[in-house]
Amino acid sequence: MADDRALVDRFLDMLSAEAGASRHTIAAYRNDLARAAETLGGLGSVSAGDVSRLGSSWAELAPSTVARRSAALRRFFGFLLDEGLRRDDPSSALPRPRLERPLPRILDEEEVRRMFEAAEDRAASGEANAVRNLALLELLYGSGLRASELVGLPRGAVRPEQPFLMVRGKGDKDRLVPISTRAQAGVGKWMEHVPSAALWLFPSGKSHLSRVRLFQIVRAMAADAGIAPERVSPHVLRHAFATHLLSGGADLRVLQSLLGHADIATTQIYTHVDSARLVELVNARHPLATRGR
Structure with missing residues (x-):
């Protein structure tokens, strides 16, 4: 075990x-590998037959958890092979659960409008907390920030002359996010309540x-807007930002950049959410749409 x-x-140092893996990613990999090592009695010299036992021991876990643990082990064994620390790669025996990416919950534009009206009232x-809450809502829906990105913004993140935010997202990667004039105004009013220190x-x-x-x-x-609270979260507002931008004609690559997705496959889920609008777009804008039979 030592x-x-x-x-x-060594593997985590490489990551x-x-x-450029973040501390959270490193901790997650360490935890997943430790759990697998407990089940198998070690990792360095296990065979494919040993690894195949994980399928039954993980039978009660969610498919997403099994997929994550399998991915951690697959990458670990690949590292050992690349470094010459193993002669074979037993990861072919790892379970491969079929994952169906769930469609994100979203709010329609009317519901978002009601939330803003209630927050503005x-x-x-x-009152300081009410001003703060409106600023939070403006940034969640207006810029599509993740909850962790929003709460971690430094005091000087929003400046009147600067139409962008520099946000540190997943994997400690920085990206530029546009901020609307109304969000700047909302944050400006909130800044009057934020201590200078x-x-x-x-x-x-x-x-x-x-x-x-x-x-x-x-x-x-x-709840103030008459919407069932269990339907709404910071992430739901981020989804609403993305879906409504796509409905308005935003390019998928632009949306990927705004959301900070490393893989465009993650962004493509919004094409399923707004499939009716995309069909309409193809029928209206495709060169063959206006071509007679």
Whole structure:
């Protein structure tokens, strides 16, 4: 087992140095490999026959969990093979669950409008939390930020003369995200309530607003707008941002960049959500659409 730990450490060092994996990714890989090692009694010298036992021991796990653990082991064994630390790769015996990517839950444009109207009515009072909540909503729906990206914004992230945000997303990768003039205005009003010494745009205690608290705030805003709270979350608003942009004619590659997706296959799920609009677009814009029979 000691040798296993050394091999895992070398593998994770490679992921960090060469692949730029984040701390969260490293921790997830370490956990998945440790669990597999417990089941198999080690990893460094296991055979394909040993690895095949994982299928039965993972039978009660969700397909997504099995897929993630299999991917971690597959990459680990590939590393050992590349480094000459193994002569074979037993990963062919790993279970390969069939995953069906679920369609994202979304809100229609009318429901989003109602959320904004309710949030704006509350913010009109000038009460600090109501002003903050409107700024949060503007950034979630107006820029498609992930919850972690939003709560982690530094105090000076939004500037009147700068129509973009520099956001640090998954894998500690930076990207530029446009910010609307109304979002800038909403954040500007909120800044009047943020202490000048604060490090974060949305401070809370000694740190920043937590993702859990953001989740609660968004659900409360949904309830204010007469929308079932369980239908709404920060991620649902991010999905609404993407789907409504696509409906408005946004290019899929542009959407990929705005959302910070490493793989366009992740972005393509929105084409399923808005399939009716895409059929209409092909019928109206394709060169053959206007060609007579």
